[in-house]
Amino acid sequence: MIRIKEAILHILDINTNEPIFSYAGLDTSERMMIEYIEAMVAKVEDSDSMKDGILEEDNPMTGLFKNCQSDFVEGTKALSEKFFNVTKLNPEIPPADLLIAHFELDEVPCLGVFKLNYSDSYTHFVSYEGDVLTNQIILNRAILPSQRQAIQEGLVVNLEQMAYHVIEKKHMIAELGEKVNYFTEMFLEDTPKPSLKENISIIKKAVQKTSKAFNDEEFQVLAETKEAIVTSMQEDNLIDNEKIAEALFGDNFAKKQKYFEQVEELGYVDRAPAEAAVAGPKYSKQKFRLDNGIEISIPLELYKDPDVVEFINNPDGTTSVIIKNIEKIKNLF
Template sequence: MIYIQEAILHILDLNTNEPIYSFAGLDITEKFTIDYIHAMIGKVEDSDNMKEGTLAEGGTIVTMLEHITEDFVGVTRALSDKFFKITKLNPEIPPADLLFTRFTMDDVPCLGLFKLNYSDSLTHYVSNETDTLTNQLIINRAILPSARQAIQEGMVLNLETMQFHVIEKKQMITELAEKKFYFTEMFLEESTKPSLKENITIIKKAVQKTSKAFNDEEFVALAETKRAIVHSMEEESVIDNQVIAEQLFGENYAKKEKFFEEVQELGYVNRAPAEMALAGPKFSKQKLRLNNGIELSIPLDLYQDSDVVEFINNPDGTTSVMIKNIEKIKNLF
């Protein structure tokens, strides 16, 4: 249960050269405002790109947050100023408004910070400059994302434990001449654990490297990997690389050792928290692209059913795919 206590919007449009701070909060009696804030919280909490971290005790942000309850407006202005100083020096970071909200989630006090990047949109305006009423088009360059649109950066912070969930995007940092996750590395000054999506990618890469090292069929290994990941998420709400290694390699200790070396090198977090719902519908099917251009999408629970589909290794080294027992075919045009 989420209860919004207060919210405020600060403008960081770089064209003004200075931030435009609000000296009062948003009107949270408006239903559309509450609905919008709820949507922004969901953008972070329900994303497979969400990463976790903890603000260090005595750090800059933690010190700034000491009086967030008594002086919400002042603290959010100070946070916005720190953010603006970073973006002002790095023109590749898109201009935006910062939306802050203080709320409780299941009775836990939290702070939300969401960067609302601008986009261009056409609108009309009425001109009467020549005593002739004329309807004209004009470009509004400060359109905020709708409740349904994705955002690039956002954070939900537990104000009791200082643990945070964050989504972010790398941007070019002028001084370093490279892209960085500036939101966490420069603004929060903290590191994060890999997201669900990143952990799955790490597992995938480790399996690919292991398969290549032992001349195994990659598509077979990846299909088994997806099944193992789904099983681990459904049964334990984690991605357990020990379980995955056991299902993939059994008693082959050489392959297991190679796999563990790869996941460690790539930065995987063992028993990474994961919710099946966040993995998306793509994890309900095995999708294959054949070198002749044919693409197959097979429900996960049917992939290993030999009465439905069979992969046949031919003497010439090629593979045939046989789809069996089809009663009806429907064109999805």
Template sequence: MIYIKEAILHIFDVNSDEPIFSFAGLDISEKFTMDYIHAMIEKVEDSDNMKKGVLAEGNPMISTFSTLTTNFIETTKALTEKFFSITKLNPEIPPADLLFVYFTMDEVPHLGLFKLNYSNSITHHISYESEQLTNQLVVNQSILPSARQAIQEGMVLNLNVMEYHVIEKKHLIDELAEKVFYFTEMFLEDKPQPSLKENIAIIKKAVQKTSKAFNEEEFQVLADTKDAIVHSMTEENVIDNQMIAETLYGDNYAKKEKFFEEVQEMGYVDRAPAEVAVAGPKYSKQKFRLDNGIEISIPIDLYKDPEVVEFINNPDGTTSVMIKNIEKIKNLF
């Protein structure tokens, strides 16, 4: 159960590269405001891009976060000052407003910090010139994302144990001359674990490298990998690296060793939480694109049923796909 206690919005002034602080909170009695805040929290918590981390005991941000429950407005101003001191020096980082929310989740105090990037939109402007009313088109450069739109950066922080959930994006930092996750590395001064999406991408790359090393047909192994990942998420709510290796390689220890070597080198975190509610729908189908332009989408629970679909290796080295026992075909035009 989420209970919103306080919320405030600090604005980035694109004309002066400085923040415009609010000295009073948002009106959280407004249903629109409450719905918007709840949507922002869900966008972090329900994303497969979400990464988890815990601020270490000596992290300098802990002392600032610890004052939030007793002095919400001043603490958010201090956090805004640090955040904008990073972004204003790096023009590739999009300008944005910062939305801070103090709330409890299951009676545990949390901070929500959401970066609301600006977008452009055209609106009308009414002016009077020489006592004549004139309607003009103008560009509004500070349009915030709607409740339905995705956000690129945001954080939910457990204020009791300093564990955070974050979604973020790499941006070019001029001083470093490279793209980094500035939200965690420079603002939070921490490094979280890979997200579910990143973990799955690491497994995919490791499988591809292992297949290449042993001259295997990649499409088949990747399909089996996807099946194993979904099974692991369904059965245990984690991605079990050992189970995936057993499913793919059985008693072939050379392939297993190569696979484990690759995932470890790329930073995979084994048995990290993987909620099926987040990842399941994206992995409910096996999708193939053939070199002749045909695309096939097969429900994952039917993929291994030989009475439904069969992949046939031909003597000339090509592959045929046979779809079986079809009673009715519907055009999805």
């Protein structure tokens, strides 16, 4: 349950020399505004790209966030100025507005910071030349995301514990000469834990390296990995790496050891929270792309059913896929 207390929009167009601060908040009694802010919060909280962390007391952002509780307008101006100073020297970071909201999430005071990147869109414009009214078409280069559109950067901070959830995208930083997660590294000055999506990617890479080391068939091991991950998310609401290793390698100590070495080296965070409602639909099918161009999508629960599908290793080293007992075929054109 979200109860919005106050919100404000600051314009941080890097094509201008200075940010354009708002000196008054948005009307949070309007249904449109309430729904828009709720949608922005959901884009952070319901994303499998969401990372979490906790700001220490000596982190400069801790004081800035707390100041927003006592003086919302001035506190958000300080936040926005810091953000603008990071982005204005790096032209590859898209220009945007910064929407900042103070709200309660399940009765916990929170602050949301959402970067609303601009996009181009055409609209009409009514002009007068003398007494002649003319309807024109103009290009507006500062269109904000709709409720349904994704955002690249967003943050929700628990103001009691300074715990935060964040989504972000790497961008080229001129002074560093490389792409970095500037939103956390330069704005928050903190390093969050890997997201659910990143943790799954780490597991995938570790399994690939392990299967290669032991000459296992990669596509089969990865299919079993996906099944083990989904099972862990559904049963435990987290990714339990011990259970995944057990499901994949059983009593094979050598494979387990190799796998655990790889996930540790890649930065995996064990027992990371994983909302099955978020991640489940993305991992409900086994998908394969064959080298002849054919793509196959098999529901997870049918993948191991020998009456439905069978993978056969041929003597010449190739693999055959047999799909069985089909009563009807529908073209999805």
